[in-house]
Amino acid sequence: MFIGKVIGNVVCSQKDESLIGLKLLVVQPLTDDLEPKGKPIIAIDTIRQSGQGDLVYMAKSKESSLPIDRELTASDAGILGIIEHYHIRKMEE
Template identity: 40%
Template sequence: MNLGKVIGTVIATRKDERLVGSKLMITQPLDYDYKPIGNPFIAVDTVGAGIGEVVIYTTSGTAARLAARKMEAPIDIAIVGIVDKVDIEP
């Protein structure tokens, strides 16, 4: 699992029928100091995250489809948690 920040939403009125009802969020990967790393991507939101929230996401296709409860859907990344706080011991 990884950390990311939701930076936007995607609205697609035409999409694979197996994605109907899925909320699509643009997510920026973060390191554990909340600094952006890599390129943003689109993830299926399974927890009701909103723009500006730090989230936990999974990048394994099978885990993402399990989280979304859509095993036959074309999902590679899913948001599976909303982060309240990260504590790292020095």
């Protein structure tokens, strides 16, 4: 799993049948320090509650669509939850 911040949404007039009824969001992956990491990705909102500005945790590949209980979904990433509190304790070297 990894974390990211929702920075936008995707509206499609046509999409794969396995994605019908699912919200697609643009998410910026983040480092442990909440800094941008790599390029934004498109993720399905499996919890159907995520929105602009939310800090979320996600899964990639097949695990990304497990919560929606469909046999097969065309997805690279899926939002699995909204993060309410996030804290990293730095280890001393």
